């Protein structure tokens with residue numbers, strides 16, 4: 001007799017190539033850990049996949065890439081969802097939880113140069129070179145360090161962006177190392193940007209698995225994929241962001257390391273023009289990761305981050 005629990009576990013995913021590669025990896029991992037269960041992938045389009053003509057920074061809404069996946073779990077049509085952790089809002093809808101965080105790829109940002117700039121680094125690119133990025137975080141930090149470069153918004157999936165670079169619309173792009181490597185474009189990386197140039201996005205390079213809070217069966221299945229060190233780092237980063245954000249995208253970057261159980265979190269809040277950067281670090285027990293994140297956020301607020309954030313909320317808060 002087939003038990004009810006042998007019904008396939010349904011994994012929700014976006015349809016983008018990167019999302020599918022990530023979800024299929026999670027599916028394969030779950031299958032290895034739970035050979036007696038069946039796992040199937042259910043794909044869906046999210047709001048963020050449809051809005052391709054508006055600069056992402058101007059869309060204040062949280063959860064653009066996650067909402068449809070969450071609604072499907074709440075309706076009982078899927079059992080879990082796989083997200084790029086950096087796209088998952090720091091506050092989840094009632095009834096859903098972040099059940100596991102998987103091992104992180106390199107969380108850094110990468111410089112991808114157009115063919116005519118081969119041999120250059122971000123430091124040697126001349127005045128007026130056009131850099132494509134759609135992230136306020138990358139924009140603010142790079143404007144700060146390289147005011148002579150020109151920045152231009154770029155949208156679309158990774159393939160589209162690389163095609164635009166190759167067509168000469170940009171001289172270079174800044175993209176996450178993780179996404180490039182996962183899609184087999186690791187050889188396009190010209191330079192991995194050091195923390196002195198660009199602090200990464202909260203959760204960048206890690207996958208977040210979300211499920212219903214009361215689904216003990218799925219919670220237990222998914223927990224087997226958790227990577228404790230990545231989880232501690234990302235929980236600190238997410239607590240930091242949660243304390244600072246106020247309903248729209250802001251230039252916030254982080255860097256985390258764990259050594260002998262001690263977690264060091266570096267965080268940065270920047271003004272949009274990159275002229276003001278507030279940056280500091282805290283070290284504490286990795287077991288109290290979230291508390292560390294919150295404390296660092298409050299510390300930055302005391303150092304001027306609150307003024308920067310208020311100014312940004314006043315400028316880019318979307319009209320509704």
Ligand SMILES: NCc1[nH]cc(CCC(=O)O)c1CC(=O)O
Pocket residue numbers: 084085086087174175176178179180203204205206
């Ligand atoms: N915002 C888009 C996005 N969401 C996740 C990744 C890939 C990297 C990751 O897993 O963090 C990317 C692309 C990018 O930022 O270059």
